[in-house]
Amino acid sequence: MSILIRRDTTFIVQGITGREAVNLTRECLDYGSKIVGGVTPGRKGRDVYGVPVYDCVREITEKTHVDGSVVTVPPRFTRDAVVEAIEAGIKLIVVVTERIPRGEVAQMVELARLRGARIIGPNCLGILSPEEAKMGGLGGPAVNVRRAFKKGPIGVMSRSGGMSTEICNTLSAAGLGQSTAVSIGGDAIIGSTYAELMPLFEADAETKAIAIYSEPGGRMEAELADWVRENKSRLPIVAFMAGRFMDEMPGMRFGHAGTIVEGKADTTADKIERMRAAGIAVAERIEDIPALVKERLRGH
Amino acid sequence: MRFYEYEAKALFARHGAPLPKGRVARNPAEAAAAAAEIAGPVVLKSQVLTGGRMKAGGVKFADTPAAAEAAAREIFALRIKGQEPRGVLVEQRAPVAQEYFAAVTWDGRRKLPVIVFSDMGGIDIEEVAEKHPAHVSRTHLSTLLPFSPYVAKEAVAAVGVTGDDLNRITPIVATLAEIFLRYDLTLAEINPLGKLADGRFLVLDGHVDLEADARDKHAKLVADLGIGKDETREARPPTAFELKGAEVDASDHRGVAGNVREFDGDLGLVIGAGGGSLTLFDAIRKHGGRPANYCEIGGNPSVKKTCELTKLILSKPGVKKIAVMMNVVSNTRVDIVARGVIKGCIASDRNPAETIAIFRIPGAWEDDGFKILRKYGVEYCDRTVSMYEAAGRAVKKMSA
Numbered sequence: 001m002s003i004l005i006r007r008d009t010t011f012i013v014q015g016i017t018g019r020e021a022v023n024l025t026r027e028c029l030d031y032g033s034k035i036v037g038g039v040t041p042g043r044k045g046r047d048v049y050g051v052p053v054y055d056c057v058r059e060i061t062e063k064t065h066v067d068g069s070v071v072t073v074p075p076r077f078t079r080d081a082v083v084e085a086i087e088a089g090i091k092l093i094v095v096v097t098e099r100i101p102r103g104e105v106a107q108m109v110e111l112a113r114l115r116g117a118r119i120i121g122p123n124c125l126g127i128l129s130p131e132e133a134k135m136g137g138l139g140g141p142a143v144n145v146r147r148a149f150k151k152g153p154i155g156v157m158s159r160s161g162g163m164s165t166e167i168c169n170t171l172s173a174a175g176l177g178q179s180t181a182v183s184i185g186g187d188a189i190i191g192s193t194y195a196e197l198m199p200l201f202e203a204d205a206e207t208k209a210i211a212i213y214s215e216p217g218g219r220m221e222a223e224l225a226d227w228v229r230e231n232k233s234r235l236p237i238v239a240f241m242a243g244r245f246m247d248e249m250p251g252m253r254f255g256h257a258g259t260i261v262e263g264k265a266d267t268t269a270d271k272i273e274r275m276r277a278a279g280i281a282v283a284e285r286i287e288d289i290p291a292l293v294k295e296r297l298r299g300h
Numbered sequence: 301m302r303f304y305e306y307e308a309k310a311l312f313a314r315h316g317a318p319l320p321k322g323r324v325a326r327n328p329a330e331a332a333a334a335a336a337e338i339a340g341p342v343v344l345k346s347q348v349l350t351g352g353r354m355k356a357g358g359v360k361f362a363d364t365p366a367a368a369e370a371a372a373r374e375i376f377a378l379r380i381k382g383q384e385p386r387g388v389l390v391e392q393r394a395p396v397a398q399e400y401f402a403a404v405t406w407d408g409r410r411k412l413p414v415i416v417f418s419d420m421g422g423i424d425i426e427e428v429a430e431k432h433p434a435h436v437s438r439t440h441l442s443t444l445l446p447f448s449p450y451v452a453k454e455a456v457a458a459v460g461v462t463g464d465d466l467n468r469i470t471p472i473v474a475t476l477a478e479i480f481l482r483y484d485l486t487l488a489e490i491n492p493l494g495k496l497a498d499g500r501f502l503v504l505d506g507h508v509d510l511e512a513d514a515r516d517k518h519a520k521l522v523a524d525l526g527i528g529k530d531e532t533r534e535a536r537p538p539t540a541f542e543l544k545g546a547e548v549d550a551s552d553h554r555g556v557a558g559n560v561r562e563f564d565g566d567l568g569l570v571i572g573a574g575g576g577s578l579t580l581f582d583a584i585r586k587h588g589g590r591p592a593n594y595c596e597i598g599g600n601p602s603v604k605k606t607c608e609l610t611k612l613i614l615s616k617p618g619v620k621k622i623a624v625m626m627n628v629v630s631n632t633r634v635d636i637v638a639r640g641v642i643k644g645c646i647a648s649d650r651n652p653a654e655t656i657a658i659f660r661i662p663g664a665w666e667d668d669g670f671k672i673l674r675k676y677g678v679e680y681c682d683r684t685v686s687m688y689e690a691a692g693r694a695v696k697k698m699s700a
Contacts, residue, residue, distance in 0.1 A: 103511075111444060139630055161573075161630070162598070166627035169628045219409050220408070251535025253559070254581075
């Protein structure tokens with residue numbers, strides 16, 4: 001199967017009339033996703049590639065079942081849009097927007113926890129289950145998605161949207177398809193970390209191994225290492241760690257908002273050590289990932 | 301973005317936290333005047349955005365205005381970790397009976413703010429946490445419920461503080477939490493919080509970090525504190541090259557060509573996006589290459605923006621070639637980037653075929669992009685060549 005989204009998953013796009021939203025709506029529809037509505041306040045009655053536009057999320061949820069929402073509105077409106085979706089009963093929210101202060105992200109996450117909803121992102125490209133559905137801009141136009149992403153046994157999680165595609169493309173070229181690829185987001189606080197998504201992959205019979213892309217900053221890799229140890233995961237994990245040069249440059253911001261090195265635990269060296277100690281293989285180059293995955297699949 | 305100590309204290313003072321009498325001096329004469337106003341022993345502290353001031357000689361004591369002036373003169377002449385002091389903070393010196401630590405920061409794992417409190421202040425809190433765990437409390441805050449001071453009380457009481465001390469410290473820690481939440485801070489710290497012989501408490505040193513992405517939201521506070529628009533307040537001040545890079549990015553709203561960082565190598569990098577740039581920068585270094593810069597392009601920047609970025613990088617002394625590389629792109633048009641970098645080369649009187657060491661951006665519109673690159677004789681590769689291999693080809697050309 002896949003995790004989070006499938007062929008029949010229904011979702012809406014909040015901010016659907018924006019430039020990027022129009023593109024991603026088109027891409028998702030072309031890939032076969034079921035977009036049942038869009039929201040832009042004041043634009044009710046229009047349509048985007050045949051998707052009807054409404055003023056409020058509830059106007060859609062009252063009429064039809066909605067599994068998820070892709071939120072792509074400017075940073076200062078994002079928290080409100082996410083709260084609107086959660087309060088309308090939507091359980092899966094992909095937040096594309098970047099540059100949201102983390103206090104507001106924490107509020108969304110705290111509310112989602114309270115209501116039993118899940119947030120992916122912010123600052124992410126969304127979710128893609130090959131040959132099933134795509135929710136967000138991940139992989140770009142459908143024709144490009146079909147080139148880089150193939151159906152198969154590898155679950156992919158990445159703090160970088162672009163690198164999700166690079167890794168899936170590399171896996172596909174080596175004959176390793178993906179069950180689901182999740183662009184988890186590049187911010188310091190995100191709705192779903194590696195460790196929080198692991199149980200979903202663990203429960204998915206189709207998924208046989210995991211590939212992750214990681215970066216300096218934060219405790220997400222340490223959290224994953226702890227999770228793997230505590231839960232005796234059946235899934236072998238291969239990680240790639242970018243931004244190793246940043247270990248020498250504490251306090252400087254490169255890459256995503258979440259990547260700043262503030263203490264020893266933020267460094268790539270520390271993360272690599274923790275992951276290796278937990279049995280996670282760390283690839284030196286992207287192109288080494290497929291061989292490491294195959295090796296581990298044989299071992300299991 | 302980090303605040304100077306005097307700015308952090310100005311913020312604390314606005315919200316009623318108790319501070320020693322004092323002010324920031326811009327020159328030794330002002331320091332003498334400040335000391336005369338205080339009319340007693342003073343402490344003089346270098347205003348730099350780094351720790352370790354005491355060790356470096358950036359903190360001095362004086363009993364008279366004349367001594368304060370002399371001490372200030374020495375501090376102004378002292379660079380600490382490469383930084384010139386922004387000013388010298390002159391404060392009343394009070395005998396301290398005990399020091400405490402209070403901070404509010406983010407707990408990334410719990411995704412909540414956390415109050416860290418200790419009755420062993422003044423020293424490295426991580427060391428205290430390791431050696432004396434019972435003397436450090438960690439108390440989480442809700443971001444949804446309105447803040448209530450009892451949470452601060454629990455944080456303080458958790459290390460065994462009670463009696464008058466508890467009732468005097470609680471409002472100070474509560475204020476710290478309120479400031480943290482209200483201004484989208486990533487750190488609000490008081491260390492040390494000093495208890496005086498008469499039982500009063502004073503904020504002796506403070507540290508505040510404002511989230512970079514919340515800077516516009518709190519533009520008024522930033523302006524009130526006198527923080528300039530060009531001040532990025534990172535680990536080091538931006539270079540002229542980096543400021544020009546930011547100008548290029550701001551010149552056009554389409555796409556990103558930003559986060560330009562200066563290095564001292566000879567290979568210019570036009571790379572993207574967030575994660576791709578980190579991966580490619582590592583790859584260049586692993587092959588022994590010497591990057592002249594770091595940057596991130598993405599989200600489909602215009603021809604003009606890519607052209608201007610290319611011109612900026614080529615204008616940097618010592619840059620021999622550029623490498624144009626990204627991960628497999630989703631929404632960046634390969635042909636537009638190709639056009640932009642070629643235009644930038646030509647505008648810099650450089651031959652694109654010789655200047656562009658490698659072009660590796662696979663994705664939508666790559667066929668259109670490759671057509672343009674062929675026309676100008678630029679070496680390019682598609683997704684069958686890895687990012688690491690492409691970086692290697694670029695580095696190899698540098699030594700050829």
